[in-house]
Amino acid sequence: MLDRVVKQINAITECMVSAPLFTATDLRSLRFPSAQNTHRYKDAHADIYRLMVDGLSKQVITAIGEKLGFAVKAGDKRTLDALGVLFPCESMRAAIRGPLDLVSEQRRRASHKQRSPAKSFPAFEEFEKDLRAGYICCRDCSR
Secondary structure (H helix, E strand, O other), X not given: OHHHHHHHHHXXXXXXXXXOOEOOOXXXXXXOOOOOEHHHHHHHXXXXXXXXXXXXXXXXXXXXXXXXXXXXXXXHOOHHHHHHHOOOOHHHHHHHHHHHHHHHXXXXXXXXXXXXXXXXXXXXXXXXXXXXXXXXXXXXXXX
């Protein structure tokens, strides 16, 4: 479902500014946690971060801002902060940023500093909830 919504968002941005917002073209390769522990949960978030956050085009965010009349200087900002400028309504910005900030935080925990030992954790179920939240956010924004 998320793959389809990202393709819809890309189609919209291609119509708007002749370029896709997301550089990732196939989210079906996304890895779910391979074990029920905290390490695999954070590793799966690192993978989705690579696709959904690192995969956002700052140039397209800037171009959309110009089209909508917002001064977005994406080169001067973190990508998620630049994306937030496109949504002046706080509730909409929070809805967009919430799932992406969760992914960002989990990725930081997965890739920075030495990790504490893995703990038992319902990684698959929690990761699915996180993805559903992201899907709902993306679906609502593509309407």
